[in-house]
Amino acid sequence: YIMADDHAYQAISAYGSNRNKTPNIDRIAKDGMLFDRAFVTNSICAPSRAVILTGKHSHLNGQLTNGQRFDGEQQTFPKLLQQRGYQTAMIGKWHLKSDPTGFDFWQVLQGQGPYYNPPMNTADGVKKITGYTTDVITDVTLDWLKNDRDKEKPFFVMSQHKAPHRNWQPGPKFLSKYDDVEIPEPETLRDDYKNRLEPASTQAMTIDRHLSVTDLKLRAPGNLTPEQKAKWDAAYGPKNEAFEKANLEGDALFKWKYQRYVKDYLRCIDSVDENIGRLLDYLDESGLADNTVVIYSSDQGWYLGEHGWYDKRWMYEESFRTPLIVRWPGVTQPGSKNTQLVQNLDYAQTFLDICGVKSPKDMQGASIVPLLHGKTPKDWRKSLYYQYYEFPGAHSVRRHYGVRTNRYKLIHFYMLDAWELYDLEKDPNELSSLYGKPGYERLTAKLKTELTRLREQYKVPEDTRPLKKAPRTPKKKKEV
16 A cells, blocks of 8 residues: 555546656556545545544544544554454554554654655664655665565555655655746636635635745755755756746746746655656566555645645545555456545455455445445445544634535535535536525535435534634745
8 A cells, every 4th residue: 555645636647637747656547446536534644544544534533633643552454454464564654643553564754754864763763764755665665575574474565655745845866857847727726715605715825825935945955965955956056046036026926936836746746656666666576466456545635726725624626535546456457447436434444355354343434345346336325524623723724524425515614604515517626606596405405414414424523622722824934
């Protein structure tokens, strides 16, 4: 299981990206199944990881926000795999504060971890490693696969990247890629947030106003080796000098910020894709490929300028939806696409099902193994539930929950008791809420009934946590 952090589906060529190419991720899709409607339950790093481990929504696994410490004593799918004789390994970004449990081997970043020269926690203490973190995570994964596992036993390995999480520091090989091209702008880059509620305009995650000098690489990272620093300065020095001389203002400055941001983001993905290629090559060369399921995903989606934003958190499509691609030799039809509604809530049961382990009844998702076989169960879900809890918090995205069907989406900003309704067929960019408009009364009532049903099904309590401070848009970091 390979997972990136904040990898937008719209930055994968198998998903139709007009910005970049991801040949190695595309290799998985070419030989497997791409899920076109995969979503998350809570679009933020730690909660998403907790959902994947437990197969339970945030309110049950205890990880509502990034701020909590994951309870590693609870039931997780790696523990269940261990009990059935699987070797388990967790390598890379963990981001749950507590030490990993249920793994025979683990080597994880400390918190978010840096892009360069990461100290990594292990069961035996801290290892300090020199190198680019995406390369390092793959090095450790390959070393475990080649040298440390018992080759007589089946294995499950989670190789989880930091990239392309903020602040998008590219690896040495890709520092200058895209310098000579202009990345297409999304059509909603200059969104004015009209026809929606207040939350869309009071967030703090715009490319125009909220990127820092570090985000924009006008200040170099402070933890580089002399050799790394020399390569960094050689790449960014001339570009930054040209920017200073241009003295940009207004829309020209906004355009420059978008290009700088998105190119750095894509450069980070280039390293992820290259390292996925290293893993796939090893599986081919070792003879493991024919009997190994390869899954690629992200902990959630991401904004690449859509609505003028970076970051995630919202139930709007770009952050709610996530990539999911599965290659299962002999099972998945090569180059196939699935359009059923699936969610990261399903991953734990899917992993267990693939490995022949019965899922506990208290897990809340559904195995997607039938879908991988090309069959859709008659009772497959027709709707999804989502809830975001972290407000007040980074980027000032209001708490909200909602329901999504194949065509419609109803969102409740419950601390404001305010609603939005979207027809995703007619308004795929979610620019104009239909809530309260004539002609949508019956649809709204139907969706509210379904939302209530889902909250009862998942045993979701009312979120009565008080606001610890008055709601406000946080102060911006130093601007450019």
